[in-house]
Amino acid sequence: MKDQDRPEQRRRTRVRTTSASIIKAESGVEKTKGTVNRSRRQSPDPVEDLIAVLSQKVVGQPAAARVIVPYIQMYQAGLAPEGRPVGVFLLLGPTGTGKTKTIEALAEVLHGSPKNLLKIDCGEFQMEHEVAKLIGAPPGYLGHRETQPMLTQQKLNSVTSEKNSISLVLFDEIEKAAPSMTRLLLGVLDKGILRLGDNSSVNFEKSLVFLTSNLGAREMMREINPDFGFQSAQPSERTDLYSKLQSIALVAVRKRFSPEFVNRIDCIITYQPLTAESLSAILDQHIVDLQAHVNTRLGSRSFTLDVPFEARQFLLRKGTSAEYGARELNRTIHRHLTQPLATLVATNQVAPGARVRVDINEAEDKLNIRAQDAGIEAAPSHPTVLLVDDNRDLLRFLERLMADAGWVLLTAESATEAKRLMREHKPNAALLDYMLPDGNGVELGVEFLQAVPQMLVIVMTGTILPPEEEALCEEHNFPVLRKPFLASDVMNQIRSRLLPASGSARA
Ligand SMILES: Nc1ncnc2c1ncn2[C@@H]1O[C@H](COP(=O)(O)OP(=O)(O)O)[C@@H](O)[C@H]1O
Numbered sequence: 001m002k003d004q005d006r007p008e009q010r011r012r013t014r015v016r017t018t019s020a021s022i023i024k025a026e027s028g029v030e031k032t033k034g035t036v037n038r039s040r041r042q043s044p045d046p047v048e049d050l051i052a053v054l055s056q057k058v059v060g061q062p063a064a065a066r067v068i069v070p071y072i073q074m075y076q077a078g079l080a081p082e083g084r085p086v087g088v089f090l091l092l093g094p095t096g097t098g099k100t101k102t103i104e105a106l107a108e109v110l111h112g113s114p115k116n117l118l119k120i121d122c123g124e125f126q127m128e129h130e131v132a133k134l135i136g137a138p139p140g141y142l143g144h145r146e147t148q149p150m151l152t153q154q155k156l157n158s159v160t161s162e163k164n165s166i167s168l169v170l171f172d173e174i175e176k177a178a179p180s181m182t183r184l185l186l187g188v189l190d191k192g193i194l195r196l197g198d199n200s201s202v203n204f205e206k207s208l209v210f211l212t213s214n215l216g217a218r219e220m221m222r223e224i225n226p227d228f229g230f231q232s233a234q235p236s237e238r239t240d241l242y243s244k245l246q247s248i249a250l251v252a253v254r255k256r257f258s259p260e261f262v263n264r265i266d267c268i269i270t271y272q273p274l275t276a277e278s279l280s281a282i283l284d285q286h287i288v289d290l291q292a293h294v295n296t297r298l299g300s301r302s303f304t305l306d307v308p309f310e311a312r313q314f315l316l317r318k319g320t321s322a323e324y325g326a327r328e329l330n331r332t333i334h335r336h337l338t339q340p341l342a343t344l345v346a347t348n349q350v351a352p353g354a355r356v357r358v359d360i361n362e363a364e365d366k367l368n369i370r371a372q373d374a375g376i377e378a379a380p381s382h383p384t385v386l387l388v389d390d391n392r393d394l395l396r397f398l399e400r401l402m403a404d405a406g407w408v409l410l411t412a413e414s415a416t417e418a419k420r421l422m423r424e425h426k427p428n429a430a431l432l433d434y435m436l437p438d439g440n441g442v443e444l445g446v447e448f449l450q451a452v453p454q455m456l457v458i459v460m461t462g463t464i465l466p467p468e469e470e471a472l473c474e475e476h477n478f479p480v481l482r483k484p485f486l487a488s489d490v491m492n493q494i495r496s497r498l499l500p501a502s503g504s505a506r507a
């Protein structure tokens, strides 16, 4: 898609309101008169596509994409008006609801990277003298050659791409800007031109200009907070809340900015507080992103992240905040998931190809993150252990200990019997005495391992093992327990090798 900017195709000029009147449009949007609904009908398909992609990235704010996309389409059709930016949008609403995210998502869709946008932090231009940083000092001023203006044509061009020649410009938190900055902005919105200190100019006719502001945010919070149940409110109550937030935002905007300033804005979009469903979709998005990040950064050493429903519910419970929106969710994910995961990886506790499972701990106040080697399905918390020995004293003692731990003990006195139990019960671990009436425990262990590769085999012996059996044990990583041993030694062996509950991976 290429833009055309031959003069005959740019003849259309914008109809502007002369009064400060703003007509109320579909939910979440206030439009000034003279918007571009007509162009939407001309070629609906690409527009709908772009709307769908954007709505997927910016969750729960359908109005934003619906309003912005037609302006992009108009520019690409060569129908954008001359002498002014392609579109000017004021984004209002509570913190962490996706205002900045919208422009990053647009940059990603239009240019292939969320970084392809020019962001001016108006908080940096609260004092009159700081405005020189933006446009550069005029000639004659001391050091004017050293002050590189922040807003130059070159900078504007550098955020476009081969895919698209439109530049996205974001003036963040405009209510903080010094009055002279607001005047400069007025020139940009009105004529699409910014004059720099050295008298050169920057052209905004190929730019979408976004202004964000938290004007009215405090009043909006007061509207949201007494009714903390808004998350589960009836749809009609929500619609009610939306229109209340919109009118609060508009009153605040009109109080702060002159009518001529407000009139140069094409659309005012009020972002809505995020619902529980939206937060849940954002969380899912983050987990998908985290996995993609692991895959690209770790390559062949990557692992699979497994975050079940309960763990997600935990993150949503901790990360829901009316005041900070999705920012609180981001912080919660970072604290409870990303950081502990990074520690596990940094300390080499996650083997390549491992499955990393995230569960809630017993106190339900944090997440347990455990790595399991590839091939081992979820480690059992109550393993089944097969004991093959004819020593009845040991057997009785172990039986009691394992029952206390909630484990299941199967016993056999011969290799033949052991094989039958093995087939029927598929135990997680086998404790095999070396000397069996009808065979030897080491060979039996090797046989078991062939059938169930992830099984833990421990060999018990009262004598020193012959060298070939010793070698087999080493080759297959069988721990060897020399009798006499404490029953607790057996338990600990199984615990440390089979149950990664302590948080460490199986070595
Ligand atoms: N509607 C949303 N859809 C997807 N992610 C969101 C949304 N709102 C907020 N977020 C997440 O929260 C972060 C902060 O949101 P941001 O857009 O910067 O908030 P603000 O509305 O204050 O500009 C984003 O980087 C994003 O991860």
Ligand SMILES: [Mg+2]
Pocket: 099, 100, 101, 212
């Ligand atoms: Mg923001």
